[in-house]
Amino acid sequence: MKVGSIGSFLSLFLIVGFLFVGISRLHPVGEPLGNRDVFKDRNSLVTDTSNVDTMDDYFLRNGQRETGSNNIVASVVFDYRAFDTLGEATVLFLVVSSISMLLYTALKQKKMVLELKDPETGFPKNMTRIVSNGAYLMYPMILAFGVYLVAHGHISPGGGFQGGAVMASGTALLLVSSYITNHIKNTYKIFSFYESLGLTIFIGLGFAGIGVSFLFNFLADFSPLFLGRIINLGPNPGFLNSAGILPILSLAIGIEVFFGLSIILVSLFHLSRKEENTLQKY
Amino acid sequence: MGNYFLYVTVVLLIFIGVTALLYKKNLIKIVIALNIVESGLNLFFLTLAYRPGGTAPIFTLAPGLEELKMVLPTPQALILTNIVIGFATSALMLTLAIMTYRNNKTLDIQKLRGVEDHD
């Protein structure tokens, strides 16, 4: 295998050299394709397609009008390229299913004998009361912050994935500070149910728009009662009841990400605790 | 070269990641190397979208339209997707590494090789 080792070493440097040549011919940083710096006034945001020359330019000029969302990234994620987001949610669902499948026997093998809780105090071993109480106090706040991120995804930085990840970090905190997965089977059942529910809402909304097309934003300017408020173009304070199906999709993704990540964390944490126990035994 | 330093960072990250992929023997370290490559790619997409003085592409409480400059939105949406995919990949690979360790009691590639003891 000497040939392979030396050859691959040389090849690596060759590839890096080519990449350097390649990047030197790309457009410099800060001067992306097209010329779309200037919005001039509100008129350039109203059905102006004459001097639009790339996809991004179109999103910046028309995203707010077409989807009713102030956050153009959110409108790209949940409207223009919502199909990608569906694929991405599928990937997460896929990994959760895979991990549940792969760890199924490992988690079920032996009945878990955990003596992590101190019988006298009722708190986990190796953890002071401050840590576990603090974690329990922090948890609602983390959840609230996550829900805020999810709900305001279409008007400020955030969205389903970010909010869901923040909420799942709360689960991680809870797992580390105090062991709560004694009821592993129920945890799995509940969490996987809600995960499926989130995804079903997402794809169900996609099917709901199939009278026009799949994942069509059919609520965008329907009625202010159903998230269809028509906003002023250009900078504005932002309204929660705008953007049509975007907030609902964001919520669905938030549910899915929270419960999906929680399942992954619970499984891996559970397995590691179990390994620890078996190691201690032998 | 000053305008290109972000691209150079991208290339170096990819280089470091691929080198580690080729020469590291530990299954966990390989996952980390893959994550380095992925962060290089994410930085690449962000660099493509960047412009100096640009704000995030969000109109909520943005400055007036006259001086408004925005970075491109699509690559940000894409790297959001890529981050989740990268997370999913590493979670699955770590799980498989755990299972490998449980069955073989080693994480070393050199010790895990051996086609001849398949039967």
Place this chain on the structure above:
Amino acid sequence: MIKHIPILLIAIPLLAAFMLPIIGRIGIKVRDLVVLMVLLTVNFLLFYIIPEVALNGKVMYYVVGAVDPSALHPESLGFPIRIVLKIDGFSLFMGIISAVVALSAFLYSQSYIKNDERKSYYQILLMLMLVGMLGLELTNDLFNFFVFMEVLSISCAALVAYNTEERHPPYAGYKYMLISAIATSFLLLGIGFCYAQYGSFNMDYIHSKMQHNLIDKMAMIFMIIPLAMKAGAIPMHMWVPDTYSEAPAPVTAMLVTASQASLYALFRFSFSLYGNPVSSVSINYNTLGWIIITLGVLSMFIGVTMALVQHDVKRLMAFHAVSQTGYMLLGVGVGIAVYAAADGGSSFNAYGKVAMTGGIFHIMNHAFYKGLLFLTSGVIVRRFGTRNLDKMIGLAHRDTFTAVAFIIGAMAIAGIPPFNGFASKILIYESVYKFSPLLSVIAMFVSVLTLASFVKVFYSAFLGPRRDDLIVDKSPLPFGMKAGMGILCVLVVLLGLFPDVVIETLVKPAVSALVTIR
């Protein structure tokens, strides 16, 4: 409703997969019925659009989330802003292969996989594998292609490691995942270069604007070589026997189709993204063709010679998967090499197109007979409890059905008339002979060696005296396994007896979908 078919093909199995954890609580039979119905629906939809797409030559577009999904440029901008799905002849051809193999693998695994709680997850992953394949075959968007590639890779890797309690499968799954992850990373680098140049992800748009400068060529290398690795071309094939041999049998049949999907992408990128031979600035098609031919010939020869000396039945078949991939690369590579020849397309019309027809027809044949062979190998391994050919003898006394299925598959893969392998191989031999006689001779020699190695398997596993003491699992063959193998058997025989029907209805539209200029 017909205009929504491209999205329904992906969305229906996806919806079923998402709801399966909830449906599974109602009852096992309901769950199985739902999966079966979904797979049948996908097959039906694919066959339903054959007349429109393949025979009339119409291309179906679907713009996801647009006001009018059939209109390509509703904003009259000249470039698409949303994700576009596109079904042309080649996509339809690959979609039919994936769906049929998925149906038979599902029927087979109904009896093969033990009926416990993990089976729900197994079915979810099987269905998402189909979604990944269909998605990457139907999409016309580079980034969406990447996402579905990841869906496919992750589901494959998890299914390869299904038997977690055995020693090797988790590591095999790790290998598959690492190979896929690094391949898709390089692919994403190439996609990034394309985006940096043209500001779009749509293949048709990039194709129309392609400048063929240095960056484009680098992007092509970064996209094509990892795809060749995922398809299992030598010398990047070493992961193929390691992973194929550890997976459960129905999953292996699906893995073959997954590799064919990467091959699809390779051909799609060479033609539909970079193919512009008329333009003055262009990539050199002769060199690209020769790269693919070299990979193909090496794969054919080294794959089959390595297969000849294996004594692990699934490793042997996995090496044959590498070897047969070489035929497809050779056929289409010859087509690419003469695609832009200076003679104004006369040599392309004389034999290049026939070579491509043979290579693409071979994809379908290979998916079917190799799927069949892997399914029979599942029976063999279950009966003897080992994959070692030295410890097998005389299965034909017990399992006549399996023996007949194996004979059909083995004769098809060796290219013996009148089975389907011969129909595609004769096209490759004759047309490649006009291009370069030596390559054709190598291809025939490889076919001989293929027959030799399958004679070895048949001799070891099926012939000989009846030995009931060696057999671990004595239960009779369940109906599901028979059905799964039976579907593929019938298809192999039918494709062999009536090759012209398939070539006219499916393969020629696939070729003409790739060859846009000539």
Place this chain on the structure above:
Amino acid sequence: MNNVHFSLDITGIFWNPIALVIIFAAIMILIFIWGRISFNRDYNEKTAQVKPFNSGNVEEIDYNVQSSNLYWGFRRALSGFYTRMIEYHDGDLNNYLKWMVIIVALCLLLVSGGFL
């Protein structure tokens, strides 16, 4: 659909599987009839005829040639090739990836040489 035939006929390649099957069946029938007429009929299931002849060995265990020993001549003749090849298939993940990097670099060299 009007140009579909049951024989393959593309630019100089002709192949008709149906005809082959018919000819094959006809030949088989002829052989069968010929055999009925002129072959000896001394096959009897109840005698030791049905047992495989095993070079005079009495026990039947492992009378088959082991499949690893099949084609040993081929393997022996190409032993240099095979030792080299089996060395490459060593199950080492790093080597798998190294080959991909090498092929990518070679193709990039082709690009820089102006061949692609």
